[in-house]
């Protein structure tokens with residue numbers, strides 16, 4: 001009876017997960033279809049090599065992780081899993097893709113016939129989107145037939161690397177905006193579409209930015225696709241297209257009397273833009289409306305915003321907000337706040353959507369175990385650079401909390417017994433092993449959750465509001481030292497003793513000490 005109940009619950013989870021991914025696949029940005037050729041040629045040649053050698057079904061485990069935090073940050077916000085799920089769920093080689101591969105004259109027919117039947121049949125465990133993650137810990141863990149897992153490397157990396165990078169950069173900007181004690185709720189508005197490296201970077205970048213805490217986007221396709229609030233003011237061309245600035249302001253206020261923000265820097269912010277905005281605000285008041293804000297897009301934003309604030313206040317318009325834009329990033333925003341700038345909202349484009357000063361997250365996809373004689377055997381990748389030696393074996397990631405605060409993450413072998421938080425646990429730095437600490441009465445959060453099991457989707461993708469909440473909740477559990485934007489405290493990501501010992505053993509096996517010749 002209990003078994004039947006459990007089966008029923010499992011089927012229900014699968015049905016809900018599938019209904020959700022079908023809904024997501026209908027979005028214009030996902031284009032509802034499979035993209036099997038979004039991969040590097042070498043994945044296909046390796047796949048064929050495995051197929052030819054009869055190794056394509058060999059069971060393997062791959063980890064996706066990154067080695068260094070971007071932008072000098074102390075953490076990364078994991079993002080992009082929804083895109084990974086969409087990709088794996090639809091992964092098929094259709095007639096057009098097979099015909100293209102045939103045209104390359106590198107792949108024989110028996111392989112192409114096999115490809116036509118290809119499906120992802122493996123397991124995927126992943127850290128949910130919006131979770132704070134750290135170097136070296138698996139964010140995604142794949143287990144399945146070698147040929148399948150090898151194929152997905154490139155596409156999965158592009159989704160996770162891009163969205164996690166933009167979410168992290170956007171979070172730095174959001175934290176900067178929230179550092180203003182006078183305007184702690186000042187929203188960041190993402191306006192980067194025109195500066196993004198093309199369409200997917202713009203749309204999925206807007207998604208990542210919203211996940212990280214931006215309040216809205218100017219990008220309508222992102223708004224429609226993901227339910228992100230859309231925001232907007234007007235461009236300089238609008239102002240220039242009228243005989244005078246005040247004509248332009250009046251025309252906009254007529255069109256949108258209850259949602260007007262006026263761009264005040266086309267000619268002269270203090271001599272023309274703000275006085276004209278005050279005139280139009282008074283005209284709106286006479287009609288029972290309120291001017292929402294002015295936007296300053298050039299010049300000394302500290303000086304201009306303070307003067308503009310004073311002029312608006314003197315005119316009895318303290319409710320009118322000031323939006324700043326103009327090549328802003330987290331550093332400029334913090335500096336403007338220090339200068340006492342009077343800014344209620346920040347419009348940020350180029351630096352956010354391109355992650356201008358740290359343009360790539362170096363997530364990698366590494367083999368951690370392979371089946372031999374029916375048993376998964378751990379593998380290691382050795383490197384001259386100690387930081388690049390991989391962690392072997394099928395692993396789990398545990399976040400350990402003491403008094404509700406994240407104290408350390410522990411990477412352990414998946415089959416290690418559960419920790420007993422009532423007993424003291426000694427943690428040690430995997431490189432400087434003399435650095436140790438003991439924790440007790442801690443709470444354990446396993447970070448990897450099942451997403452696909454045997455090729456079946458078992459994870460109901462959360463909506464974007466839930467992912468945004470997860471960012472806030474996840475970050476709130478870290479100390480301000482880990483969260484600070486410059487020289488943050490290095491959060492401990494430790495290895496369990498069995499994993500550490502396994503790593504040392506494999507290292508010595510792969511690099512035995514030989515007498516010098």
Ligand SMILES: Nc1ncnc2c1ncn2[C@@H]1O[C@H](COP(=O)(O)OP(=O)(O)OP(=O)(O)O)[C@@H](O)[C@H]1O
Pocket residue numbers: 297298299300301302303325326327328332335336339
């Ligand atoms: N008070 C300030 N302190 C520090 N940085 C500022 C301040 N005011 C503006 N900035 C930043 O300085 C840079 C100014 O850029 P730039 O020299 O292109 O001038 P601009 O005023 O935007 O001119 P343009 O008319 O070409 O748009 C922008 O990145 C802006 O965010």
Ligand SMILES: O=P(O)(O)OC[C@H]1O[C@H](OP(=O)(O)OP(=O)(O)O)[C@H](O)[C@@H]1O
Pocket residue numbers: 191192194195234235236237297325326327328347348349350351
């Ligand atoms: O400065 P960013 O952070 O990249 O933010 C986006 C920029 O895009 C617009 O400028 P643009 O000159 O392209 O158009 P506009 O004439 O409408 O201002 C806008 O005015 C912002 O300055």
Ligand SMILES: O=C(O)c1cccnc1
Pocket residue numbers: 191192218231232233234235347349
């Ligand atoms: O609505 C805006 O103000 C906007 C939109 C895109 C780029 N810059 C500004």
